[in-house]
Amino acid sequence: MGSSPPYRLEHVRKLFGRHQVALDGVSLTIEKGQRVALIGPSGAGKTTLFRLLNCTLRQSSGKIWINGEDAETLHGKRLRRARSLIGTVYQQHNLVQRLKVIHNVLSGQLARWSTLGSLLSLLRPSDVALAHAALQKVGIAEKLFERTDELSGGQQQRVAIARVLVQDPEIILGDEPVSSVDPTLANTIVKLLIDISQETRKTLIVSLHSVDLALAYFPRVIGINNGRTSFDLPPDRISEGMLDELYAGSRESRSVSEAVSESTVPLIYPTAS
Amino acid sequence: MDSWRRTGIDPSVFVEAKGRAALWKFFAGMFPPDFSWSFLSLMWQPTLETIQISLFGTLIAVMVGFPLGLLGTHSLVVRGVLNDAELQGAPLRRTLRYAIYCTARGLLSLFRSIPEFVWAFMFVRAVGLGPFPGVLAIGVAYGGMLGKVYSEIFEAVNHRPLEALQSAGANKLQIFFYGWFPQAMPNFISYTLYRWECAVRASAILGLVGAGGLGQQIEISMRMFDFSQVLTILFILFTMVAAVDWISAKVRGML
Numbered sequence: 047m048g049s050s051p052p053y054r055l056e057h058v059r060k061l062f063g064r065h066q067v068a069l070d071g072v073s074l075t076i077e078k079g080q081r082v083a084l085i086g087p088s089g090a091g092k093t094t095l096f097r098l099l100n101c102t103l104r105q106s107s108g109k110i111w112i113n114g115e116d117a118e119t120l121h122g123k124r125l126r127r128a129r130s131l132i133g134t135v136y137q138q139h140n141l142v143q144r145l146k147v148i149h150n151v152l153s154g155q156l157a158r159w160s161t162l163g164s165l166l167s168l169l170r171p172s173d174v175a176l177a178h179a180a181l182q183k184v185g186i187a188e189k190l191f192e193r194t195d196e197l198s199g200g201q202q203q204r205v206a207i208a209r210v211l212v213q214d215p216e217i218i219l220g221d222e223p224v225s226s227v228d229p230t231l232a233n234t235i236v237k238l239l240i241d242i243s244q245e246t247r248k249t250l251i252v253s254l255h256s257v258d259l260a261l262a263y264f265p266r267v268i269g270i271n272n273g274r275t276s277f278d279l280p281p282d283r284i285s286e287g288m289l290d291e292l293y294a295g296s297r298e299s300r301s302v303s304e305a306v307s308e309s310t311v312p313l314i315y316p317t318a319s
Numbered sequence: 320m321d322s323w324r325r326t327g328i329d330p331s332v333f334v335e336a337k338g339r340a341a342l343w344k345f346f347a348g349m350f351p352p353d354f355s356w357s358f359l360s361l362m363w364q365p366t367l368e369t370i371q372i373s374l375f376g377t378l379i380a381v382m383v384g385f386p387l388g389l390l391g392t393h394s395l396v397v398r399g400v401l402n403d404a405e406l407q408g409a410p411l412r413r414t415l416r417y418a419i420y421c422t423a424r425g426l427l428s429l430f431r432s433i434p435e436f437v438w439a440f441m442f443v444r445a446v447g448l449g450p451f452p453g454v455l456a457i458g459v460a461y462g463g464m465l466g467k468v469y470s471e472i473f474e475a476v477n478h479r480p481l482e483a484l485q486s487a488g489a490n491k492l493q494i495f496f497y498g499w500f501p502q503a504m505p506n507f508i509s510y511t512l513y514r515w516e517c518a519v520r521a522s523a524i525l526g527l528v529g530a531g532g533l534g535q536q537i538e539i540s541m542r543m544f545d546f547s548q549v550l551t552i553l554f555i556l557f558t559m560v561a562a563v564d565w566i567s568a569k570v571r572g573m574l
Contacts, residue, residue, distance in 0.1 A: 100486045102400050104407035118408065125404060130488030140483035144501045153497050157488025164493050206483075213487050 050114025051077050052217050052249045053099060058108035060094050068094040070273035071108070076249060081240065083260035084253040086270035087293050092253040095270070096221040099251065100132045101125060130157030133210035135239070137222035139202040143195035147205055150194055151177040154213030180208040184238065200231045207238060218243050220252035232256065236263055257289060348546035358548060362536065366555055369532035372450050372525070373518035376457025381511060383430070383462025388469030390423035395473065400482045430463025439525040450531030457518050468510050476502040505574045512567035519563050523556050
């Protein structure tokens with residue numbers, strides 16, 4: 047790996063069904079240890095881009111290299127190995143509500159565990175110390191044995207971050223990680239993600255509803271609209287005009303950007319038929 | 320009007336002297352029910368057998384329905400975020416997955432479209448009289464029903480946590496145990512218990528075609544025109560179903 051960048055994308059397109067174009071020719075390179083924010087109206091294709099970046103989806107055309115490996119060649123074990131090097135924090139936390147916090151945190155380890163071992167851990171958690179340390183880092187160590195659905199939204203997002211800590215990936219992705227929490231907490235959580243990534247020089251890519259947060263904390267900001275990148279610049283070179291253009295034609299205004307928004311990309315999308 | 324006549328509905332049976340006599344003989348013959356020790360002690364074995372048939376039948380049904388239900392779950396096998404990376408641009412693999420999915424669905428339909436009574440009839444011919452054909456009949460017919468409902472339960476869980484597990488590098492089985500099953504478990508268990516209740520009732524009927532249990536005793540008593548024994552067996556059946564009902568309600572309450 048060494049010199050190859052974590053991500054290199056060339057003319058990446060993603061279609062759902064035959065006609066719905068989610069991404070329409072995205073090209074970008076992200077260097078190791080970089081801190082990147084993605085902004086843009088909802089429905090712009092940010093979630094689809096993240097799903098391509100963490101190997102959940104595969105592009106319809108174009109090329110993606112992850113740490114120098116052609117993503118299209120990844121299958122089975124190698125695909126899971128590649129996924130395990132990328133940790134993702136989601137807008138809706140994506141935790142299993144009926145499991146205890148400790149199991150959700152330890153599920154970051156699954157790629158390293160055998161199937162049987164991970165099954166046994168559900169009966170008797172196999173690495174309590176590790177889960178405890180991760181939760182301590184995000185400030186809710188006392189919740190270790192509580193059921194996840196008893197936690198508040200902000201606490202659940204911390205659990206999701208603890209899961210990524212346990213996973214210990216090279217790249218951290220955040221798909222609208224703070225859109226469902228209040229502005230103060232949003233600030234704290236973004237800072238937490240930055241701290242974690244800087245500690246071990248991990249690459250961090252986060253999509254944000256709040257333009258202010260993006261401009262304040264990220265040295266590189268990429269604007270995405272209609273499945274394309276509209277700019278890719280350091281924050282001091284982004285003008286009001288560019289932002290207005292980015293959000294032009296979208297129903298929401300930038301100022302009410304903290305509202306929870308559901309991704310417009312369907313989870314289970316219709317196949318071409 | 321035609322279908323009325325075809326189904327042989329004939330109210331005159333209740334009015335005419337001959338019909339009334341037959342009805343009277345049947346109902347009066349039921350009382351008093353035969354609660355003599357000699358008869359009850361004879362019933363112990365078939366009662367136990369009925370419960371055994373329902374238990375093992377349901378167990379086999381779970382073993383049949385669970386894997387087929389999994390393979391017949393659309394979002395687990397062929398579509399959506401759990402399959403895209405593996406199947407996008409791999410038409411051969413996609414076709415294979417579809418074939419597996421359709422086979423599982425087809426088998427489930429076949430199993431449940433034939434009533435357990437008919438399955439029992441066939442298994443009696445195939446493996447002989449006794450409780451075993453009853454167990455097989457319930458296993459196959461209920462396996463089909465369970466599998467269908469399991470796949471619907473699996474389809475209805477929240478897929479976002481599953482996506483998160485997958486993106487951390489978990490394999491399909493791990494995703495199943497950590498994400499799918501914890502979410503689906505309450506419905507899974509309560510529907511399986513409900514099917515067990517149905518199996519107790521069914522295993523009583525299956526005896527009529529020679530598949531053991533209480534049904535066989537009903538048939539024997541009927542044939543001997545000993546209706547007081549029939550009523551006793553109906554009592555036993557009622558008690559048994561009520562008990563199973565109570566047990567499964569308790570278990571569901573614990574979930």
